[in-house]
Amino acid sequence: MNTAAATGLLHLIAAEPGLLAAAPEGATGDDLHRRAGDEDHPCLGCGAPATCAVVVETGPSGPRWLDLCSPCWHTVRQANEGTPDSAGQ
Ligand SMILES: [Zn+2]
Numbered sequence: 276m277n278t279a280a281a282t283g284l285l286h287l288i289a290a291e292p293g294l295l296a297a298a299p300e301g302a303t304g305d306d307l308h309r310r311a312g313d314e315d316h317p318c319l320g321c322g323a324p325a326t327c328a329v330v331v332e333t334g335p336s337g338p339r340w341l342d343l344c345s346p347c348w349h350t351v352r353q354a355n356e357g358t359p360d361s362a363g364q
Contacts, residue, residue, distance in 0.1 A: 276320040276347045281354035284320060288341070292333030295319075296340045302330045310340060320347030 276284070288295060299306060310316070310328035318325045325342035333339050343351060 276350050278350055278354045281320065281347070281351045284351065285355060288331060288333070288339070292331075292336040292339050295331070295333075297336075298330045298338040298340045300338060302338065310342070316340075316342040318342060318344040318347050320344070320351065323347075 307328050307330070311326055316325045316328070317323070319342055321344060323344045326345050327343045327348040329341045329343070329348075330338045331341050341351075
């Protein structure tokens with residue numbers, strides 16, 4: 276997945292949050308770890324086994340899970356911030 280695809284994914288999620296699985300209200304780090312580590316979810320970007328899970332607030336639809344593998348998470352984060360990786364964290 277490249278940055279353009281990641282941007283498209285973010286736009287799709289914003290438009291159709293129902294595509295994502297509902298996440299619990301107030302999910303904690305433990306919830307994220309369990310989702311990413313103990314459960315089996317495909318990466319939304321490329322279909323590989325997801326290793327990262329984040330909760331996105333979608334407004335009326337509530338919190339939703341965003342499952343990603345490490346490379347896609349990296350790309351999505353860049354797309355979301357709109358900054359090149361060399362800018363540093
Ligand atoms: Zn991926």
